[in-house]
Amino acid sequence: MITLRLSTMMFLQFFIWGGWFVTLGTYLASTLSASGSQMGMAFSTQSWGAIIAPFIVGLIADRFFNAERILGVLHLCGAVLMYMMYQAGDFTTFYPYVLGYMIAYMPTLALVNSVAFGQMTNPSKEFGKIRVWGTVGWIVAGLLISYVFSWDSTSAIADGMLRNTFMLCAIASLALGIFSFTLPATPPKAAGQKTGLRDVLGLDALALLKDKNFFIFFLSSVLICIPLAFYYQNANPFLTEIGVENATGKMTLGQVSEVLFMLALPVFLNKFGIKATLLIGMAAWVIRYALFAFGNADEGLFMLIVGIALHGICYDFFFVSGQIYTDAKAGDRIKSAAQGLITLATYGVGMLIGFAVAGKITDEYTTATSHSWQDIWLFPAGFAAVVLIIFLMLFKSEKVSTNA
CATH class of the missing domain: 1.20.1250.20 (MFS general substrate transporter like domains)
Incomplete structure (x- = not known):
């Protein structure tokens, strides 16, 4: 019950x-x-x-x-x-x-x-x-x-x-x-405890940034949110404007793939390691936006469908893997603080910058009657490719206990 x-x-x-x-x-x-x-x-x-x-x-x-x-x-x-x-x-x-x-x-x-x-x-x-x-x-x-x-x-x-x-x-x-x-009572767990601003914002986890690998991962996580913002803001208007029928229903394929690739994630983490898994996630962003840039509602519809279906790899292989990596690097004392910090940095600061950039790029390529969608989508594709290259060159392979 x-x-x-x-x-x-x-x-x-x-x-x-x-x-x-x-x-x-x-x-x-x-x-x-x-x-x-x-x-x-x-x-x-x-x-x-x-x-x-x-x-x-x-x-x-x-x-x-x-x-x-x-x-x-x-x-x-x-x-x-x-x-x-x-x-x-x-x-x-x-x-x-x-x-x-x-x-x-x-x-x-x-x-x-x-x-x-x-x-x-x-x-x-x-x-x-x-x-x-x-x-x-x-x-x-x-x-x-x-x-x-x-x-x-x-x-x-x-x-x-x-x-x-x-x-x-x-x-x-x-x-x-x-x-x-009507839900079961869930009383406050920190009642009577002193909780300061530092605890709430996860600032104790800032010490993790002294680790070069984690710093590169942290920076990449913030930057990859800029391409992510383009998907949230523009995917549905793009599909609708170019004439894709039932665009919202077709976009649910992204959530279906998210569930399926979540099941595959432990296999990839255990077999290929954290660096390769994160790289696969970033590469999926590049491929997705390239498919959006060159696909259309007619003979190129399959490219758009594949781009939507890549959501599972884009999200699971980078963001969920990143949460697992953060958990492994943080240790028991600051696990919650570290997750709070990475969430604040990505969904807070990263996405805030991302939506501002997406808005300006969209305005830049807006015509009198529609949009130059190819130019709009090539921007996040190129940006994600740059983040991928930076991560590939600077992040050193390491073994972490992912408990996958």
């Missing part, structure tokens, strides 16, 4: 995110007539949320309140903000609501994990079976938008139907907000 409740929590958590974030770029461009820079501002709210999240979780949730109660309050607030996003008629009105929403939503990613871990006796065996339902939720959201409601069809977009994604997610957020109060 508890497993079912936790699985439902994860399903709704990522259903909400996948239900509006994937099509956000298309909505902003088509319905609100947003520029590339404005789109970058909207997407960068995810980064601001990631930067602020440690303060909410570390300074409030971990010390004073049950995790499931804060989870409920934040999702109820999110439902209201999502409804206001649904009603917004222009970007100026829309932006404060999406910023407020992401500040409320990003802390919930840690909170759902806290609630789940709090009910488990063997997290290493139990968590994966729960977390996978989050990926299923993201996939279902995309399939509903494309194949059930057809909100991302050319005619529906022209009629402003993508606005309905915000209403759908507002309802899901309201449901999860109410449901959260």
